[in-house]
Amino acid sequence: MKTFCKLSILLLIATIWVSCDGDYRQKARGGFGEAVVIMDSTEWKSETAEALRQTYGEGIATLPTLPLEPLFDLQFRDFKNNDELEQLKRFKNIIIAAPIDDSTNTAEWVRALLSDEVENQVRNGESFAFPLQNKWYKDQWTMILTAPTDTALARQIQNSEKTLTDNLFEKEFQRWNEEVYGQGEQVELSDSLWTNHGWKIRIQHDWIKNIDTTYTENGEESHFLTMRRVLPENNRWFWAWWKDDVQDISYLDDNWINSKRDSLMKKWIRGSRDSSYVTTEYGRPVETEVFEMDGDLTHETLGTWRMTKDAMGGPFVNFTIYDEEADRLFILEFGQHAPKFKKRRFVRQFRTMLRTFTSDSTWQAGATQARVEN
Numbered sequence: 001m002k003t004f005c006k007l008s009i010l011l012l013i014a015t016i017w018v019s020c021d022g023d024y025r026q027k028a029r030g031g032f033g034e035a036v037v038i039m040d041s042t043e044w045k046s047e048t049a050e051a052l053r054q055t056y057g058e059g060i061a062t063l064p065t066l067p068l069e070p071l072f073d074l075q076f077r078d079f080k081n082n083d084e085l086e087q088l089k090r091f092k093n094i095i096i097a098a099p100i101d102d103s104t105n106t107a108e109w110v111r112a113l114l115s116d117e118v119e120n121q122v123r124n125g126e127s128f129a130f131p132l133q134n135k136w137y138k139d140q141w142t143m144i145l146t147a148p149t150d151t152a153l154a155r156q157i158q159n160s161e162k163t164l165t166d167n168l169f170e171k172e173f174q175r176w177n178e179e180v181y182g183q184g185e186q187v188e189l190s191d192s193l194w195t196n197h198g199w200k201i202r203i204q205h206d207w208i209k210n211i212d213t214t215y216t217e218n219g220e221e222s223h224f225l226t227m228r229r230v231l232p233e234n235n236r237w238f239w240a241w242w243k244d245d246v247q248d249i250s251y252l253d254d255n256w257i258n259s260k261r262d263s264l265m266k267k268w269i270r271g272s273r274d275s276s277y278v279t280t281e282y283g284r285p286v287e288t289e290v291f292e293m294d295g296d297l298t299h300e301t302l303g304t305w306r307m308t309k310d311a312m313g314g315p316f317v318n319f320t321i322y323d324e325e326a327d328r329l330f331i332l333e334f335g336q337h338a339p340k341f342k343k344r345r346f347v348r349q350f351r352t353m354l355r356t357f358t359s360d361s362t363w364q365a366g367a368t369q370a371r372v373e374n
Contacts, residue, residue, distance in 0.1 A: 028140035030092035032172065032179075032345060034073045037095045038088055040104035041078040047154035048097055048145075049076065055161045056095070056168070060344060061285040062302040063315055069344040071165060079105060089136040093168065097145040099153060110146050122146050128156040131167055141171040176352040180204060197223065198363030199242065199330065202356040204229065207238070211268065224268055234338040236346070239269060244365035246329040249297075249322050254288045257299055257320050260331065265305075269335075276309040278335065280316075296359060297322045302347070305335055315343045317350040325361035332357060 030036070037052055052074065059068030072093070079085040085105075088094070098107040100122045111119060114130070121127040125148065132142040143164070147153035157164065184205035194200040211226040222243045229236045241264050262279050269278040280286060286303035301318040318333040334350035336343070 023138055025138050028092040028137035029090050035093040035095055036091045037074050037076045038106055039076060039097045040106050044076050046150050048150050051154040051157040055157055062287055063343045064304045064313055065343050092140060094142040099149055100146045123148055173352045176348055180349050180352055198360040200358055233340050236336045238334050240332045242330045245327055247327050257301060271307050271310055273309050276307055278305050279308055281306040281313055312337055315347050317347055319354045323359040323361055326363045
């Protein structure tokens with residue numbers, strides 16, 4: 001092994017971005033949802049290796065597929081010389097894991113990538129995870145994980161599970177954004193939603209709008225819109241409900257979201273039989289995470305739907321968003337029926353597309369006609 005040159009601490013802490021205009025390197029290789037774990041082969045059954053499998057390789061309970069698809073497909077790899085290392089450095093998602101003072105090639109490489117100051121932080125238990133972007137190739141994500149011992153590193157990984165996986169998800173959503181809209185999008189349709197309804201999402205080139213209506217129920221006015229993308233053996237749909245003048249959301253929780261979703265789908269997302277409609281499959285996990293997106297409170301719900309009176313089902317992704325500035329509540333959902341396909345990649349696409357949602361916080365109910373005329 002040749003001795004590796006150390007990087008400065010600045011390269012490690014700061015995300016390394018190289019503009020597309022000036023970066024002529026090749027793109028990293030590998031598919032969506034794949035990650036290469038570089039670790040000495042003698043440690044593939046270590047506590048750290050098991051923690052990585054439980055964190056990055058955990059089965060996705062909200063998908064209807066059995067056996068469960070993992071969050072990421074992990075490939076454990078080792079290297080014996082620089083040529084093998086150069087091949088590993090070509091991959092799109094790379095996790096480098098080793099105790100800081102091990103004698104393995106991977107540990108030596110970790111020390112070469114860290115400055116002396118950062119090494120001391122690791123030994124003192126102050127830091128253990130160091131993300132890098134586009135380090136050796138374009139569109140590349142790398143995570144260095146190290147600690148004083150195998151047990152300590154495993155514990156750090158387990159205690160930071162969500163932070164670690166969210167860091168990789170952020171990169172994957174960026175990639176899916178380019179993939180989903182790279183073949184074209186309907187900018188005019190998206191702009192019409194903004195003009196007529198005060199919100200929009202980016203729409204792929206072959207989605208078709210169906211329902212677009214305003215209705216009154218229990219004396220309250222609401223709005224509903226649907227779109228579909230029908231392909232051979234892969235039927236996908238999107239629906240959106242929204243309500244103006246919502247000033248109190250104290251009732252908004254997981255139960256309200258799912259109850260409201262079910263009532264809307266019973267009314268609008270019907271099956272081919274008169275008595276059939278889409279509803280939530282509560283026999284499988286339904287999980288909701290709350291975060292802020294562009295300053296708006298957002299609930300993301302993942303789970304499985306089923307068709308009443310029929311043997312059909314599939315995954316769904318739902319965003320419930322409250323725009324406090326405009327007093328508007330939105331519920332948006334993607335669903336899919338594609339029994340012959342694995343579901344993870346499509347759910348990732350749906351999660352990416354919902355993240356393009358934007359609300360016009362200056363919107364005022366009843367102002368649509370004035371906006372159109374202007």
